[in-house]
Amino acid sequence: MMESIINAIIGGALIGMAASLLFLANGRIAGISGIVGQSLRVGTTDRRWRLTFVAGLLVGGMGLMNVMPEAIVAPSTRTVGAVAIAGLLVGVGTRMGNGCTSGHGVCGLSRMSGRSLAATLAFMAAGFASASLIQVAMGGVL
Amino acid sequence: MTEKFLVFTAGAVFAIGLGISGMTDANKVINFLNPLGQWDPSLAFVMVGAIGVHLATYRLILSRERPLFAAAFSVAASTNVDTRLLIGAGLFGAGWGLGGFCPGPGIVSAVALGTEALVFVGAMLGGMVLFHVFDRQP
Numbered sequence: 001m002m003e004s005i006i007n008a009i010i011g012g013a014l015i016g017m018a019a020s021l022l023f024l025a026n027g028r029i030a031g032i033s034g035i036v037g038q039s040l041r042v043g044t045t046d047r048r049w050r051l052t053f054v055a056g057l058l059v060g061g062m063g064l065m066n067v068m069p070e071a072i073v074a075p076s077t078r079t080v081g082a083v084a085i086a087g088l089l090v091g092v093g094t095r096m097g098n099g100c101t102s103g104h105g106v107c108g109l110s111r112m113s114g115r116s117l118a119a120t121l122a123f124m125a126a127g128f129a130s131a132s133l134i135q136v137a138m139g140g141v142l
Numbered sequence: 143m144t145e146k147f148l149v150f151t152a153g154a155v156f157a158i159g160l161g162i163s164g165m166t167d168a169n170k171v172i173n174f175l176n177p178l179g180q181w182d183p184s185l186a187f188v189m190v191g192a193i194g195v196h197l198a199t200y201r202l203i204l205s206r207e208r209p210l211f212a213a214a215f216s217v218a219a220s221t222n223v224d225t226r227l228l229i230g231a232g233l234f235g236a237g238w239g240l241g242g243f244c245p246g247p248g249i250v251s252a253v254a255l256g257t258e259a260l261v262f263v264g265a266m267l268g269g270m271v272l273f274h275v276f277d278r279q280p
Binding site: 001004005007008009010011012013014015016017018019020021022023024025026027028029030032033036037040041042049052053054055056057058059060061062063064065068069071072073075076077078080082083084085086087088089090091092093094095096097098099100101102104105106107109110111113114115118119120122123124125126127128129130131132133134135136140142 | 150152154157160162164165167168175176177179182184190192196197200208209210212214218226227229230231232235237240241242243246253254261262267270272
């Protein structure tokens with residue numbers, strides 16, 4: 001548990017640094033759903049930096065895969081069907097709510113945005129509710 | 143060139159941070175969100191680390207006249223807490239607890255070409271486009 005906590009803090013600090021680097025470079029908020037979602041919108045004119053950032057995410061992921069493969073290849077306990085519905089909910093929800101864990105959570109709370117605080121409390125509550133409901137109703141298997 | 147390099151580096155460091163923190167491990171995320179099972183509260187400290195850094199640097203950077211490679215900072219002006227925000231965040235959270243992935247970790251995990259992460263990212267991108275199609279607000 002202690003090691004998990006230390007890794008969480010170190011990884012979190014890197015996430016904070018990455019968000020700061022993007023903000024310093026082009027003044028943008030490092031919200032993943034917004035960066036990706038806007039690049040999928042018809043008529044978006046600033047697609048280039050968005051795709052550059054996503055390329056960085058993917059290359060960073062490849063680095064992880066080589067150095068600490070256990071971090072990303074852990075098989076999920078959820079079925080593929082559950083994961084597909086989860087993806088749809090996350091896609092629709094993050095666009096409707098204008099942000100996700102990074103944009104509202106990390107960046108929004110750091111900017112002390114009340115709107116982001118409300119969104120963060122809502123998605124945390126819903127996340128705890130959904131995972132706990134699956135635990136209670138199906139023994140954690142779905 | 144330099145702007146591209148910095149934006150790319152930000153993406154790569156973000157991904158590495160997600161990996162080290164445990165956020166790309168979907169089972170760990172599910173255990174974090176499930177206090178009734180084998181609860182693993184350690185992921186709460188990701189926020190501590192991230193906000194601890196960004197809270198300070200955000201203000202420092204904002205005290206500049208402008209970013210290095212843009213005319214101005216692009217910070218959302220809206221402070222409105224409305225049902226659209228709360229329902230959206232609620233749907234997102236429900237999906238997060240169901241699949242164990244939020245957008246960044248899903249995309250980063252997809253490079254390992256595991257079925258779950260690929261299906262998640264495909265469905266997420268589809269959900270985003272679907273929302274854009276039906277959404278009347280710009």
